[in-house]
Amino acid sequence: MDKRLVLFVYIVCFGLVSSTSEPNAYAPEIISSVFNSRDIPLFQGTVREDETVVHLEPQLFARDNDTVGSARLICRYEIVSNIKKIPFVIEVKNRETGEGLLKVHEGERLSYEKRKTYKFNIFAFDCVDPPYDKKSSRAVVTVKVVAADRSAPVFEKTTYNADLQEGVLSQNITQVKAIDRDAAAENSAICGYDIVSDEAPFTITSNGIIKNTKAIYHKDAYNYILKIRARDCAGKVSEPAYVNIIVKETCTNGWTDFPDHIEYTPGSEYKYLTDSARLHVCAGSCVIDRVSVRVNLATNHIGKGCDRDTYSILSQRKLCGASDESVDLLPTATLASNWTNVVPSDDGNDGDRIFAFDGKSHHVVVPDAYTDHHLDSHFTISTWMKHSGHDDLVTKDTKPHHHGNKEHLLCMSDGDGMNRHHYALFVHNSKLVFLLRRESSDPADLEVFKPAEWRWLLDEVNDGRWHHYALSMYFPELRLLVDGKVVEANQDNFEMLDDWPLHPTDKVHYSKLVIGACWKGLDETFADHFQGYLAGLSLLKGRTESDKVIQCLNNCQENLEFTDLENMPSGTSVSFNSEKTEFTITGHNASDVEKLVHKVAYINNRNFPTPGRRNLNIRTSFHCGDTEEILPLLETYIFVEHSNRPIITMSGKQVVMGYRDTLETGLDIFRDVNIHVDFMLLTNGEENRNDTDSEEEEIGNDTSPPKQQTDVKSKNVPVVHSGGSSEDPSSHFLLDMCTLRAEPVLDFYVEHLELPKRDIKDFNMKLEGIETAAGLVILNADTIANYLTVIRHIRYVHTHADNLHMRNFVLSCSSQSGRFVSNELSVSVGSLERDTEEPRVVPVARIQSNGAQQSIQDPKFSHTLQGAAGTNFGMVAIIVVCVGFLLFMIVLGVLRIRAAHHRRRPANESGQEMEWDNSELNIIVNPIDQELFEYEENPRKSTLPDDSDTDDDVSDGFHDDGNESSEEEAETYKKTLEWDDSAY
Known part of the structure; x- marks a missing residue:
């Protein structure tokens, strides 16, 4: 393949791949x-x-x-x-x-x-x-x-026990400990402990140490149980552990469980101080052979040293069988005498009236007519005295000196011409001195030295407390009793000086007896004033008071008693002072002494004791051979509660009428009087001012009479009725004064009041009376029955009763020197005539006076009373005239109605007695009027005195309206309305 084509395909393919990745x-x-x-x-x-x-x-x-x-x-x-x-x-x-x-x-x-x-x-x-x-x-x-915190803290023990000594603030009572089983240190650490008990006085540290926050005592709590939790640092909390802290009592010799106070109810019998107190002896102490306990009742702040009878000195003397011939030289001011008012005094409601002498100007001159100033060869002088010393006074522990003035309690000196002191009782420094200068006209006696001054050095004279002093002279022997006990004279506390008798002189014509100072007749000034308090100063001449009577006058009505003398353990003894305010108990062991203390009781025999606090001190000591352990002072107190207050109520007729011949020989004007006593239950805030005293009140200048008590019914407070059985508490209730006040004052030429002296003598009563123109005072403590016997036979005599119209008497009674006062009963007395030819009608009305109804005479009587009583009765006379006229108009209207009814009656009924026609007029007859006026059916009749010479005569009023038959009707009215003398 062409290399170019291959390269192209590669580039295209690579580009496609690159574009999609x-x-x-x-x-x-x-x-x-x-x-x-x-x-x-x-x-x-x-x-x-x-x-x-x-x-x-x-x-x-x-x-x-x-x-x-x-x-x-x-x-x-x-x-x-x-x-x-x-x-x-x-x-x-x-x-x-x-x-x-x-x-x-x-x-x-x-x-x-x-x-x-x-x-x-x-x-x-x-x-x-x-x-x-x-x-x-x-x-x-x-x-x-x-590491995770898997485990909570756990205490090593679930319960801890610890002891705490009482009274100790401990920093480490005990320590608790908790652990945490977590492996990590941060999870196994204990960060704190907490006490979860409420209000426990304890705290705990982060280390588990328990402390107390305050001192704890066995008597308050025997033990505490604390609930405690532990917490780790992660916050996990343990189950609680419990700590039992036992408060251990500190063993100290002494008392436990003694009450902090004892309450006493008046009228009850013994009140035991304690039945549960325990006397402890700690182990380890010496072998104790004697335990001694002294119980002391402190009463110096009550009255004159304790709760004595609140009757007057005269009443106390009667109750103790003292001689009636003793004379009170500082009597309470009454209707009969007020010459002691010149010195400030208290109200006397807690006993004898206390007189305060300022050491400068306060003194009392005893009137010649009150008592003969001269002393016989036998006499007793006694008094209560409270006297405080001065900084320069001599004591038994210092050498005597002659600083300081004499302070005379009593001094009889020449009134004029000379400054001779015949006799005197005075304080000089820390000595109580009695001076007696004999008076003789026998020349043989004038040249003979005989005892004339007796001096006693006494702690009591200046201790600022009440003490009773009695000097009994059977010349030449003089005995001193302090608080009822004979002072044994010795060379350290007594001396006697001889002096010549006072020679007769023509310069001095009279003497002067002074309380609280001494009179200088030559200078005619008062000197050597007494500064302190006196009460019950009395003089008995011609004889001496027996020691038994003096001791009776000193008897304290409150004291301690031991109630089980028959069952005392062998080897123990109990002794006490004469006042029974201090007991000493001894024994061989603490348990025997403890049992005897349980038998000590407090008692107050007064019917109405002074309420308040009495301190009680217990001193205890242990003897171990020659060693003595004195325990801390135990202090408690007795609280005397308030007693029921007696309410004295007087009742009786407020109008008494008597025939003139009866008034001339004497009329019993209070024969219907009754005295009744109820007892009011006191509640808080209702106490009498005089009953709230637990500390002695200061003496003021208020010498006004005690206020009249208010009727109990108006207070709406609970009342215990006195009843009438043999258990009647009023039968044991004693009165000590009744006052009969005449308004206006008596005219001794024609009127006076007579006490039934024969009754007082025949019934051997302790009562005696004093009559003045202001009225009559009956004194001394006696039963209500005896007082009633005397009061009901008090006779009012008016020798010219034909001139008496209406006069007023006010009666009131009191108990315990005025501590309890009755209501006032007001009685009006009027005169009647027997069988006069021309009887008269006296209109009767009512007025209010001090809560009692009084009969008011006709206008003529009002006019006469106004003239006799002065202007204070003017308003009463006006009211009497108005009320009499109003009553006259009412009677006139009634007679007119009856006259009209009479004219409509048949002729054969004309001879019958006049009858009221209730169909035309209803009349409500006042019960007191019913006693004064009786109708013909009462067989005893008498005629009203003639009032024909008055312008407001009833018959004249009938003539005024011109009615022909009014005269006849008036005559008929006169014959049917008559006095019932059977009630008088």
Whole structure:
């Protein structure tokens, strides 16, 4: 064949082939940002052994610079390694970008334990089919296998036990530990522990060490159970473990489980201090041979040192059987005397009235008429005193000196001409001094030295607490009792000085007895004022008071009691002070003493004790031979609750009429009086101001009388009725004062009040009365029955009863020195005439005064009463006139109606008694009016006093209307309406 033809055919054929084939000029290229030193792309991959996708850094991409057809696409990657088996495969996710995903080959499972790292080469291929496909240069891939966190932490023990000493902040109570069975260190590490118990005062560190965040005590919790979990660094949490922390009680000698307070209900009997307290003795202590416990009840903040009777000193003296001849030198101001009002005092509701002396100007001058100032050779002076010392005062531990002024409790001195002190009781520094200068006209006695001054050095004088002092003189012996106990005189606490008697003199004409200072007659000034508080200052002359009576006056109504003297263990003893406010119990071992303390109880015998807190202190000591261990002071308190408040109610007639001849000899004006007592149950916020005192109140200047109690019914509060049986609580209720106030004051020239002195004497009553122009006061504590006996027989005497129209008396009673006060019962008294020829009708009306109805006389009586009582009764007189006129008009209208009815009656009925026509007018009769006016069917009749000289006479009123029959009707009315004297 022609070579030219062959070449032509070859060129044509080659051109045809070339025109139908794709160009593949470039090989693929693997893209990476990381290269080794030989510019080979590098890839780092990690995969957890339980995962299937390898995380490569940087991400795998490849490219091909060919621009046409399949040559520009990446179709596959190839892994090449000298390792027999590579458990990976590369999946092309995007041919355009050549993105590849390195995955664990299906069916393969990585194992961290078998191989931790893989290293291999990879190649990228384009999509041109063989034999023309091209591959990229190699890249190196390193894959690190990460172990999977297969296991959660596990505690070495499921339960832990630990001890914690009470009161200790421990930094390592115990340590818990958990492990993780994962092989990889990052999975097997424990990253922390957690306490999942609620509000537990504990914390735990990352190492499992448990600490307490506050001090814990056995009495609060015996143990704590903590629930704890562990967590590894991958976040897996363990099953819980439990830690039981036992709070170990610190063994200390002393009491446990003693109550923090004891509540006492008034009226109850004994209240035991405790029945559960335990006295512990620790092992390892010395061998104890004696245990001593002292229980002290602190009552100095209550009243005058404890809850004594709240009756007045006079009432207490009566109750204790003291002499009736004793004189109260600081009496409570009453209708009979008010000269003690010059010194500030309290209201006396918690006992005797307390008088406050300022040390500068306060003093009381005892009137000459009240008591004879001079002393006999036998007498007793007693008083309550509260006095505080000064910085420069002498004590038993310092050398006596003469600084400080005398402070006179009592001083009787010359009234004029001289400054001699006849007798005096005063405080000088820390001494209580009594001075007595005898007075004698016998020349033989004037030159004889005799005891004149007695001095006692006493801690009580300046301790700022209430104490009772009683000096009993049986000349020349003088005995001092402090708080009911005789002061034993010795050279350290007592001295006595002699002096001349007082010589007779013409310079002095009278003496002056002063409380709280001393009078200088020559200078006419008061000096040496007392600064402090006094109560119940009394003087008994001509005899001395027995020690038993003085001790009774000091008896405290609240105290501790020991209730099991019969069953005391052998070797134990119980002792107490005279007030029974301090008990000392001793024994050979703690268990015996503990049992005896359980038998100590508190009791308050007052019916109405002062409510509030009484501190209770328990001091305990152990003795081991010559060694004594004093335990810490145990403090608790007794809380006395409020008692039921008595409501005293007085009732009776408010109008009493008597015939004039009866009034001239004496009329029982309170014979219908009744006194009733109910007991109101107190609730919180309803307490009386005087009952909320747990700390002694300061003395103020308020000397006003106590306020009248409000009617219980208006309060709508629960009331315990006193009933009327033998268990009636009112039968044991004592009154201590009833006041009968005259309005206006009595005119002793024509009227007075009489007490039934024979009844008081015959029934051996403790009552006594004082009458003044203002009225009558009945004093001293006694039963309601005895008070009623006296009150119902009080007689009102008016020697000129024809001049008596109407006068008013107001009666009220109280208990416990005004702590509980009754309502006021107002009674009006009027006079009647017997069987006069011209009987008169006294119109009766009603007014209100202090809640009680009173009868009001006719206009003439009102006018007379107004003149006698002054301008204060002007308004009453006007009301009386108006009401009387209104009643007059009503009666006039009734009589007119009856007159008309009478004219229509048949003639044969004219002789019958007048009858009311109820069909035309209904009249409601006041019950008190019914007692005053009775109709003809009552067989006892009397006529009304004539009132013909009055302008408002009833008969004149009938004539005024011009009715011809009115005079006859008036006469008939007069005859049928009469006084019933049976009620008076």
